[in-house]
Each structure stands twice: as C-alpha cells, then as structure tokens.
Amino acid sequence: MSTSRISFPEKVAYGLGNFMPTAVTATGGMAMYFYTDVAGLSAAFIGALLLLVRIVDAVWDIFVGRRVDATRSRWGQARPYLLWFAPVLALALVASFTVPPLEGMARTVYFVAAYTVLWCAYSLIMIPFQSMLPMVAPDPDERLRMAGVSSFVQFIFVVGCAVGFPVLKDALADGSPAQGFQRAAMVFGAAGLLFTWACFAFVRERVPPMTGGPAPDLKADLRALLASRAWRAGVLAQCVLATLIGLPLAACVYYFTAVIGKPQLIGPFMGLGGIGLVAGVVLSDQLTRRVCKKRVYVGGMLAGALLWTAILLGGPDRLPVVFVLSLLANVCLGISAPISYSMNGDIADDIEHRSGKRVVGTLIATINFSNKVGAGLASAIVGGVLSITAYQAGAAQQAPQALQGVVALMSIIPAVMALGVAAIMGWAYPLGRAQLQQINVELAERRAALA
Known part of the structure; x- marks a missing residue:
C-alpha cells in the first residue's frame, strides 16, 4: 500500500465530486435574496430558518457519518451514497429555488421543508x-496528491x-425572476448529478471495510476520537481556519464600500482571491x-499572518498594495487547503492505528461541524466588531472607529x-512525515493479515 499510486484521471474524477456540494454552498449566497425579494418571505423568518437548519445539521451529520462507517456494499462504504443520493440533492436544489403555487402558511411550510431537505441531502453527499x-x-x-488535485x-x-449562477438566473429569467432562479437551479442540479455519478463510476475504494472486532458503538467511537491528540488539534485548527476564511469574505463588502468608497471593486477583488487560492494549491503540491x-502548513499560516497584517498599510490611495497583499495571502490559504483536507485521512489512520477502530464517517462529521462553527464565528466576529465600533448601515460617512474596525x-x-492555526498545528498536532510513514506501514500489514 505504501508504494501504490493513483492515476491522474482518477484523481480528477474524484475532484469532480466537489461540484454538487460547491453548487449548494455557492448558491447559498443568493438564497437570502431569493427568499426575501422573489419568494416574499420576511428576513426575520429566513434568519430563523437558517438557525433551524444548523441545529438539524448538528444531529444529522453525526447520523450520516455513522451510516457511512456501518455501510457494507459491493461498491464500498462511501461510494454508494454518491449513486443513491445525488438525484435527491439535485431535486432538493431545484425545489429550494422554486416558488410554489401556494399562499400563506402552506408556502412557508414548503420552503421550510425544501431548505431542510436540501441541507440534509447535502450532508448525504458531502460526508x-x-x-x-x-x-x-x-x-x-x-x-495528499489526490487532495491537491x-x-x-x-x-x-x-x-x-x-x-x-447569477448570470444564468438572469439569462434564463425570460421576464420572470422566479423562473430564472428555478431554471438556473435545474442546470446546476443536472450538471452536479452528472459530475457526482462520474466520481462514483471512475473512483474506487482500496481500503476494505473492517470485519470482525467489536460492534459499532457511538460512545466508544467518540471516546476513540477524544483520545486522539491529532483529532483534538485537527478539530480546533479546522474551526479557527474556517473563521479565518470567513472573515475577509464577509468584511470585504464593508471595506470596499465604506473604507475605499469603490464597491465596484468587490467582484475583481473576489476573483483575484480565487486565482490566489488556485495558485496556492499548485504551489502546495510542489512544496x-x-x-x-x-511544516508547509505552519509556514503558510505564518506567512499569511504577515501578509494580512501588512494590509494595514493599504488604503484608498494604495489599492494596488491591498490587491497584491490579499492575492499573496490567498496563496497561503491555497497552500493549506489540500494539506488540511488530507490530514482528515491521516487522523483517521492514527485513530485506527491506536484503537483498532476505523471511524472515518464519524470523524468527517465532527470536522464538518467544526467548520460550520468556525463559519458562524466569522459572522459573529464581523457583527460584533461592527456593533462595537458603531458602524451605521447605509450611512454615507462612517465614524473613524467604525472604519478602523x-x-x-x-x-x-x-x-x-x-x-x-500555526500554533495549533505546530505545537499540538503530532503527525509529521515520519510518524505517518510508520503508521502506514503497520496499518498495511494489519489490513493484509485481516484480508
């Protein structure tokens, strides 16, 4: 196993599985506008709905992870879910952007059900x-190479x-915004279905499910996770990293509107950030x-910290400096992306090596929950800073402390x-290259003996 290689086409096929979850999260930014301005729901209701879905998510993700760990099929443990539930997620995406011929409470119930099913189906694919x-x-x-691709x-x-998605919903509207959203969701759902099934068809699981041993026990499996120093450090690092990713994304609108005074630069700024992320992934593979x-992960975070601090030198008269520093900071984030992704598998190997339990699905569920907490913390930090510094929504002029915030x-x-993140991974995360190679050799011998 330690010398096995996976072909590049199979790595690309695995990457295609990202489309459906990405489509759901990317269109989430348009969901608030759709529900308030197209469907006619109140903003307060939408806020309550999003909270409800997150509460359901917390329980549902653990359930899905447990089911993945318990699944045994001729296709493996995880691949069957891509086959069975991709159509469900595609239909749920369309339903979430469809205005039904209902009124009053019936319409409200429809959107609550559709949006809840959407995110439950999302977990059935993502985990x-x-x-x-x-x-x-x-x-x-x-x-790591596969995670990079x-x-x-x-x-x-x-x-x-x-x-x-915004382009499609305008191009396909034909004079009806509701129709534009629905048709754009249909296109994305169909594309996601094909990409997800391609991932199922051209990727194969090489690690056979564990046979024998103790029966699945949620308490025992959670104890195995908690006993792992790598898991504890990984969950905390993922939470902080998700907060770090969310902060500039949420704050850049206020930055270019209130500080720079050029909201038209938000799009180019986001696009340049995406280029930086892609460049970082390529650089990560080489490093x-x-x-x-x-070490690469920790070094990337330290370099990113310096670059974000240097943005303090920017301003309306130094926009090129802001763009260049942000581009380089996103390169550092891109360097961390495949590493943090592959570390989930490393942690799973460490837990199996130490406890004899393979709890990959449950582990991924806890990591996903940590990411969701981090994203929520980013929003809370942005809201808290704006509130403390007396930011005035929609005001042409902001107080100096608000701009500083x-x-x-x-x-x-x-x-x-x-x-x-650098401190957590540098001091608390125990799995370096030497440790992982030793774990890989011993697990390969153990699995071969069981086979």
Whole structure:
C-alpha cells in the first residue's frame, strides 16, 4: 500500500465530486435574496430558518457519518451514497429555488421543508465524499496528491458557480425572476448529478471495510476520537481556519464600500482571491514533495499572518498594495487547503492505528461541524466588531472607529487567526512525515493479515 499510486484521471474524477456540494454552498449566497425579494418571505423568518437548519445539521451529520462507517456494499462504504443520493440533492436544489403555487402558511411550510431537505441531502453527499479520500488513497503522500488535485478542481468550481449562477438566473429569467432562479437551479442540479455519478463510476475504494472486532458503538467511537491528540488539534485548527476564511469574505463588502468608497471593486477583488487560492494549491503540491506537509502548513499560516497584517498599510490611495497583499495571502490559504483536507485521512489512520477502530464517517462529521462553527464565528466576529465600533448601515460617512474596525477585520484579526492555526498545528498536532510513514506501514500489514 505504501508504494501504490493513483492515476491522474482518477484523481480528477474524484475532484469532480466537489461540484454538487460547491453548487449548494455557492448558491447559498443568493438564497437570502431569493427568499426575501422573489419568494416574499420576511428576513426575520429566513434568519430563523437558517438557525433551524444548523441545529438539524448538528444531529444529522453525526447520523450520516455513522451510516457511512456501518455501510457494507459491493461498491464500498462511501461510494454508494454518491449513486443513491445525488438525484435527491439535485431535486432538493431545484425545489429550494422554486416558488410554489401556494399562499400563506402552506408556502412557508414548503420552503421550510425544501431548505431542510436540501441541507440534509447535502450532508448525504458531502460526508461520504470526504470520507472517500482515506478509503481511496491509503498512502499518506498519495492522499495528499489526490487532495491537491481535488482542491484545484474545487476552487475552479467555486469561481464558476459563484459567477455562473447569477448570470444564468438572469439569462434564463425570460421576464420572470422566479423562473430564472428555478431554471438556473435545474442546470446546476443536472450538471452536479452528472459530475457526482462520474466520481462514483471512475473512483474506487482500496481500503476494505473492517470485519470482525467489536460492534459499532457511538460512545466508544467518540471516546476513540477524544483520545486522539491529532483529532483534538485537527478539530480546533479546522474551526479557527474556517473563521479565518470567513472573515475577509464577509468584511470585504464593508471595506470596499465604506473604507475605499469603490464597491465596484468587490467582484475583481473576489476573483483575484480565487486565482490566489488556485495558485496556492499548485504551489502546495510542489512544496510538500520536498518538505513535511505539517511544516508547509505552519509556514503558510505564518506567512499569511504577515501578509494580512501588512494590509494595514493599504488604503484608498494604495489599492494596488491591498490587491497584491490579499492575492499573496490567498496563496497561503491555497497552500493549506489540500494539506488540511488530507490530514482528515491521516487522523483517521492514527485513530485506527491506536484503537483498532476505523471511524472515518464519524470523524468527517465532527470536522464538518467544526467548520460550520468556525463559519458562524466569522459572522459573529464581523457583527460584533461592527456593533462595537458603531458602524451605521447605509450611512454615507462612517465614524473613524467604525472604519478602523472594518480595516481590522481585513487585516489584524485574520492575522491573529492565522497565528492561532500555526500554533495549533505546530505545537499540538503530532503527525509529521515520519510518524505517518510508520503508521502506514503497520496499518498495511494489519489490513493484509485481516484480508
């Protein structure tokens, strides 16, 4: 297993599985506008709906992860979910952007059901898809290469979906905004279905399911996770990293509107950030071929911290400096993306090596929950800073402290988050290259004996 190699076409096919989850998250930015301005629902109701879905998510993700761990089929443990539930997610996406011929409470119930089903179906694809990586690539180095290709494809999808959905919903509207949203969702759903089935068809799981041993026990499996130092560090790092990613995304609108005074630059700024992420993925592959990925990860976060801090030097008269520094900071984020992705499989191997339990699905569910908490913290931090600094929504002129708060959200606060990730991974995360190679050899021998 330690010398096995996965073909490049199979790595690309695995990356295609990113499209459906990416389409759901990318169109989520348009959901609020759709529900308020097209469907006619109140903003307060939408806020309550989003909270409800997150509460349901917390329980549902663990259930899905447990089902993946318990699944046994001729296609493997994770791949069957891509086959069975891709149509469900595609239909749920269309239903979520469809205005039904209903009124009053009936329409409200419809949207609550549609949006809840959408995110439950999302978990039925996302958790098995992410769980596939250690099942497909048992070798840590090959797993990292596969995660790099997947991240590269994913970032292309992120940019394509973020730009493509607004364009499609306008082009297909034919005078009806509701019709435009529905038809755009149909296109995205159909494309996602084909890409997800291609991932199922051309990727194979190489690590066989465990046989024998103790019966699945949620409490025992959670104890195995909690006992792993790698899991504890990984969950905390993922949470802080998700907060770090969310801060500039949420704050850049306020930055270019209130501080710079040029909201038309938001789109180019986001596009340049996407280019930086893709470049970082390519650079990550080259760096990790020569240096331990843990060191590359920590180094990327430290460099990012310096770059975000330097944005303090920017301003309306130094826009090129802001764009260049942000581009380079996103390169650092791109470097971390495939490494953090592949580390989930490394943690799963470490837990199996220590406890004899393979709980990949449950582990991915906890990582996803950590990411969701981090995204929520990013929104809370942005809202808290704006509130404390007396930011006035829609005001032509903002108080100096409000402008300073917005600048901090684009610079010093992300820098502190990056330092936090570097500290966690540098001091608390125990799995370097030597440890992973030893774990891989021993697991290969153990699995061969069981086979």
